[in-house]
Amino acid sequence: MGAVGNIDTSGINMFEELKKNTDIKGLKLFLANPRGEVIEKLNKSKLIEAIGQKRIYLTVGDAVEACNSMVYASKPKQLAIESDYSLISECLSYQ
Numbered sequence: 001m002g003a004v005g006n007i008d009t010s011g012i013n014m015f016e017e018l019k020k021n022t023d024i025k026g027l028k029l030f031l032a033n034p035r036g037e038v039i040e041k042l043n044k045s046k047l048i049e050a051i052g053q054k055r056i057y058l059t060v061g062d063a064v065e066a067c068n069s070m071v072y073a074s075k076p077k078q079l080a081i082e083s084d085y086s087l088i089s090e091c092l093s094y095q
Contacts, residue, residue, distance in 0.1 A: 007038045012045045019050055031056045032063035 007015075022029045029051050034042070039056075042048050048056065057063035 006035075007041050012041065012047065015042065015047055016045070016050075019047065028055060030063050030067065032060040033058065 019029055031051065034056065039048065042051075057066060
């Protein structure tokens with residue numbers, strides 16, 4: 001989200017819809033590299049609370065590292081991940 005310097009009500013509505021869809025599918029939404037003004041507006045809309053502070057990271061690297069840790073902690077015997085896509089898929093399905 002580093003390239004997103006501002007967000008309006010349409011963007012917030014899109015995130016709310018995305019959050020609903022990920023919840024329905026049993027997935028978790030993570031945000032990486034959000035800018036200050038975006039965070040403020042997401043916080044005012046209560047979306048930060050819905051996503052969870054623990055799923056918002058300052059860098060993409062931090063988000064991937066945390067997600068990687070969550071995947072390995074929940075599935076310690078499945079250490080072989082074939083590609084970055086597999087890791088992202090695992091992170092999305094982490095509950």
